[in-house]
Amino acid sequence: MNRLSGQARQQLQSIASWLHKSRLSGQILKRTKVAEGWIRKHGLDASLVLALIIVFTQAALLIFNQLRPNHPVLGLKFENSYVHQLSGDGLHAKVKTVLDANDQRPLLIRVGKYQAHITPRQLGAAHDSRLIEQRLLKLGHQGSLWQRLIDQDASLLGLRNLKDSFRTINKQLASVYLLQVNSQVQVAPLNASFVYQDQKLTVQPGSAGLQINIDQAIAALQSVDLSKSNTDLNLPVDHPAPAVSQQELEPLLPQAQKVVARPLTIVGGDKQIRLDSAQLTALLQAEKKPDPSNPSKQVVVISYSDAKLSAVLDQLASQVVVPAQPKVVAGQKVLSAGSSGVHLDGTHAKVAVITELEKRQLQPASQPASAPAPQPAPAAKPQPAPPAQPTPAPKPPQPAPAPAATKPPETPVAPAVGDSIIVPVEKTDAPVINQNASTNPLGRYPATLNGKNMIYLTFDDGPGGYTEQLLDILKRYNVHAVFFLIGKNSAVYPQTVKRIRAEGHTIGNHSYTHSDLSKLSESGVNDELVKTQNTIRDLTSITPDLFRPPYGSLSTSVYNSTAKNSLSIMMWSIDPRDWSMPGASVIVQRIIAGAAPGGNVLLHCNHQQTVEALSSIIEGLRAKGYTLP
Numbered sequence: 001m002n003r004l005s006g007q008a009r010q011q012l013q014s015i016a017s018w019l020h021k022s023r024l025s026g027q028i029l030k031r032t033k034v035a036e037g038w039i040r041k042h043g044l045d046a047s048l049v050l051a052l053i054i055v056f057t058q059a060a061l062l063i064f065n066q067l068r069p070n071h072p073v074l075g076l077k078f079e080n081s082y083v084h085q086l087s088g089d090g091l092h093a094k095v096k097t098v099l100d101a102n103d104q105r106p107l108l109i110r111v112g113k114y115q116a117h118i119t120p121r122q123l124g125a126a127h128d129s130r131l132i133e134q135r136l137l138k139l140g141h142q143g144s145l146w147q148r149l150i151d152q153d154a155s156l157l158g159l160r161n162l163k164d165s166f167r168t169i170n171k172q173l174a175s176v177y178l179l180q181v182n183s184q185v186q187v188a189p190l191n192a193s194f195v196y197q198d199q200k201l202t203v204q205p206g207s208a209g210l211q212i213n214i215d216q217a218i219a220a221l222q223s224v225d226l227s228k229s230n231t232d233l234n235l236p237v238d239h240p241a242p243a244v245s246q247q248e249l250e251p252l253l254p255q256a257q258k259v260v261a262r263p264l265t266i267v268g269g270d271k272q273i274r275l276d277s278a279q280l281t282a283l284l285q286a287e288k289k290p291d292p293s294n295p296s297k298q299v300v301v302i303s304y305s306d307a308k309l310s311a312v313l314d315q316l317a318s319q320v321v322v323p324a325q326p327k328v329v330a331g332q333k334v335l336s337a338g339s340s341g342v343h344l345d346g347t348h349a350k351v352a353v354i355t356e357l358e359k360r361q362l363q364p365a366s367q368p369a370s371a372p373a374p375q376p377a378p379a380a381k382p383q384p385a386p387p388a389q390p391t392p393a394p395k396p397p398q399p400a401p402a403p404a405a406t407k408p409p410e411t412p413v414a415p416a417v418g419d420s421i422i423v424p425v426e427k428t429d430a431p432v433i434n435q436n437a438s439t440n441p442l443g444r445y446p447a448t449l450n451g452k453n454m455i456y457l458t459f460d461d462g463p464g465g466y467t468e469q470l471l472d473i474l475k476r477y478n479v480h481a482v483f484f485l486i487g488k489n490s491a492v493y494p495q496t497v498k499r500i501r502a503e504g505h506t507i508g509n510h511s512y513t514h515s516d517l518s519k520l521s522e523s524g525v526n527d528e529l530v531k532t533q534n535t536i537r538d539l540t541s542i543t544p545d546l547f548r549p550p551y552g553s554l555s556t557s558v559y560n561s562t563a564k565n566s567l568s569i570m571m572w573s574i575d576p577r578d579w580s581m582p583g584a585s586v587i588v589q590r591i592i593a594g595a596a597p598g599g600n601v602l603l604h605c606n607h608q609q610t611v612e613a614l615s616s617i618i619e620g621l622r623a624k625g626y627t628l629p
């Protein structure tokens, strides 16, 4: 017996157990003893005889099974249960358990020094469990001799399912995840850059980067076989070279000199911020662009880092901002008149700063105030400068501002002409807050729950192209949100609306056409609300009881119509302005900075950056100790 292979032994065991069940065992045992004596007497090889018996029984079973094509193959097991004994529900539950277990198995991924565990479930693995059930039943009913030999082993079926786990991951979710890993690996190619040191501008060489090759990495993930004991994966990487080299950047040094030679003061409202040469240098970057005179050729040009400029302007904006005081209305009675506010118009401020810096770039080296005589001639031509020229040439005007730049904050004196620019500041009207409009209507969204600080995510303007991806991420983190849906969009994405409901999120009304309802008549508002209520009820069989006005715009008509439709108005308290697409990291920062117990975060369903930010928003809020429902 011990010379038999494991496979044959299992075959024997399953036959034996069948025999045992069929009450033939006693007789067989007797016969086996007789056969044993017979084998000994004739001096035959016991294992050869056993092998012959196996082949013979298998052949007999094959004929037996072929004669009864609609009956289950005897002896087929899946996860220690006989398939023919499992009823529909039993098999269903068994398959689900196995798939669940497989989807939770972690895989260790490595990129350079970075490593992390990832499970197929986190990447949205989705099996067709019905297909696997059908496959099993088919095998149970129509299995041939060959299948019995190859497939009957329960563990073999299990293994095949394990292999399926990563094969069924959601590519979009996987690429979002890999992009995040890429940002943590953070060895992006470094272009040659300008550095300002010892009051001198020079060019620093770039270096090659490291980044995950997303397409190849997804393919590698999909071919992972979790049944293998060694479950690590080195993700395929690229080593992109810097797009701009030191040699290409050096000719631009004279131009860059002119940009950073004088400090720049940015004035917004009654506040200002002053950038010295080093800070201006930090804004400089170089990029390749098609040559305007010959688009097939690429030229290296100076440009300005959007992220760094945003950071500078955000700093100024945080000083400039004066929040608007809401005008509080109860019904038609004004309780508080409110006041308007101001804030920096970030987009136009950026344009103003870049325009100024570009103007400097093109300027002949003469300066309005203190231009030294020898300057204009050499600096006017942006010819590849002799290495000596950049340093001494613009230096003369510098000594004056440079020492001042070391202690600028205490000198809010009017800056020299040409050194300051005024960026736009916007006035905002006082928002009208209805007394009945709150971030916690019906008391459903308290600041603390069971002693935990709560915070709530809400998504407006869906369903749309990105809603499914948002749902995938919320599911991955087991977070539930409120979706304020537009009626018209709901009719276009009925399956998404059903999924929002099925996955336990709350659905609110966000009007039918997303118009500014405060400009409509009461019957117009009512029409917007009722049509949306009906659309959502038809799809989900629930009628929303929450309403969020498009643009936060409220009026007496809106108030009356919501009351008539038994809708409570839900506003928000944290607005990261994701719709303005400030970059995923800015969205995350704004939310984390604004987080407070009972906070209600306003996000949107129709922007890629919201999808990119969502995982970090959830992780960031949890890291700050907040609980999301």
Ligand SMILES: [Zn+2]
Binding pocket: 460, 461, 510, 514, 549, 550, 551
């Ligand atoms: Zn909206």
